[in-house]
Amino acid sequence: MSRPQSQAEYLASLLPPSVAGTQFGRRALFRGALGVAAAGSLAACGGDSGDSAADTKSATGVVTFGSNQSDEVPKAAYAKVTDQFHTANPKLTVKTNTVDHNTFQEQINSYLQGSPDDVFTWFSGFRMRFFAAKGLAGDISDIWPDMKGFSDALKTASTGDDGKQYFVPFTNYPWAIFYRKSVFADKGYQVPKTLDDLVALSKQMQKDKLAPIAFGDKDGWPAMGTFDQLNMRINGFQFHMDLMAGKKPWNGPEVKKVFDTWAGLLPYHQDASLGRTWQEAAQSLQQKKAGMYVLGMFVGQQFPKGAEQDDLDFFTFPEIDSAIGSDAIEAPIDGFMMSKRPKNEAGAKAFLKYLATPEAEGVSVAADPTVIAVNSGADTGAYSALQKKAVEFVGSAKNISQFMDRDTRPDFASNVMIPAIQTFIKNPKDIDGLVNSIEKQKQSIFATDS
Structure with missing residues (x-):
């Protein structure tokens, strides 16, 4: 075969x-x-x-x-x-x-x-x-x-x-960062264009008693979307796809930088995320308890039709490296x-x-x-x-990925990456140990392809 x-x-x-x-x-x-x-x-x-x-x-x-x-x-x-x-x-x-x-x-x-x-x-x-x-x-x-x-x-x-x-x-x-237009208008928030802008906005949201980024990873897969966005912004689309295909090492400096960047953003995510479903996290955005959410457009399923759903909007994950830009998306x-x-x-x-x-x-x-x-x-x-807006967003993207658990082997996504990312969320300090463990398991799984 x-x-x-x-x-x-x-x-x-x-x-x-x-x-x-x-x-x-x-x-x-x-x-x-x-x-x-x-x-x-x-x-x-x-x-x-x-x-x-x-x-x-x-x-x-x-x-x-x-x-x-x-x-x-x-x-x-x-x-x-x-x-x-x-x-x-x-x-x-x-x-x-x-x-x-x-x-x-x-x-x-x-x-x-x-x-x-x-x-x-x-x-x-x-x-x-x-x-x-x-x-x-x-x-x-x-x-x-x-x-x-x-x-x-x-x-x-x-x-x-x-x-x-x-x-x-x-x-x-599409996957993007979703928010409520009314919250941004009431607070005078501006859509962030860069990672520094996102951090500054998150700090302001904390001052305003909002959880900056809604977060729920009880089911294991939602946080994969955050990894994908960060990896495409830091290392580019082709590296991301090669990584998903098992062609790049998970313990190299590129992936370490992704997790290190993510670790710097975790303080702005809702805490106790491993006990929260994506639906519950989406409800905190809908209830104006959180300011933003990195998720697919299905987040709108938790918003009542009418004025509530009409208040939902999104922006692309901000640029991290100007040489790479922000025109690779997931859809x-x-x-x-x-x-x-x-x-x-x-x-x-x-x-x-x-x-x-x-x-x-x-x-x-x-x-x-x-x-x-x-x-x-x-x-x-x-x-x-x-x-x-979603139609235009998808149509204007330079590159489009499908999401981690669709872009890589299902056994690798489920058996390795779900527990690995959840381990990272619990303990973001041991990045070396994390990526070395992922790489070792990847080599074993992808060896069956050859």
Whole structure:
């Protein structure tokens, strides 16, 4: 079995070298999110329905759907999507099996090797390619010609090492520093442009009796986002992706500087973070007890719709090194995969074909305004100000990562980095011991790739 291509290699393959770093190239990568319906690119990835449609038109019965969207807002959004699918396909019923997001993610390997649902939620990037290469996902190449509105880049993001498609992209969202506009206006705070600005703002927030940076890492993965932001700002995008791919040492001076910088910022984070979920941390931002939060746009799920959600805004993680800048961001792509041996394959493929439509994405982003659609045909007319800003933010980024637990091997992310980062949060003084332990474990895990 070939080694799953690293996320760095995957991203490099998305665009030709002549446009990879240009404005055209950046926008081509997420053309769907920007709503630029270029006929040529659509024809490359989605054409008229062919013979594969015949397999799904006569599909009947129950399609089981394993979902990790356990929080109230996205769970309700997915319920509307499955209801609409049933309305359009009355002979097919979707039975949703919703599992706690963190549990689903940590137990995905055993789930796929057991009796998985016909269709399940997952992510693009290394983790999708990893399970496809292990033979734990179903090939959906036969229905990809029926899918319209996906750019070449999104097709590549859905393709395994063997050149076959295993993933249907659905939505994405940026990671950034989120804040309440009303709090900044009331206190006269200015959006920080540099790390020094961020520190100065944090000190002022402490004087104003606010926790500067909301923080909750009880589930292990949220703090990975802070590491990613710092690493891309300090060492650059390519180093970050090489580090995730196991090509750079974790005990080198570059990573030590990341943890050292983070240690200097920890006094401005909410304390007792290992006993707090991301939802609870988000609620402290919503309740104006914290001033900022480094998280994905799903932070808005903890804000009531209306004036509360409209008060939410964000800015990119500030610049640390002027030679590197701040134009690399994280914007994970969420979507769906089919199990290796679905009980109702025709029904599963019919459901996946529906999920690939702009109508399905439109239902989801309308019900959950903390995500944006990736299909170029999706109606963005009703987007909130936050969604519109997210589209521009993603479209203007020079480089885009997918998040640590998607950009690296799942066993390394879960078994090494979650406990390592939590150890760091408890004891940020022993950085040498921390990075040496990470590197030793990395060498053991990544050795199985060779």
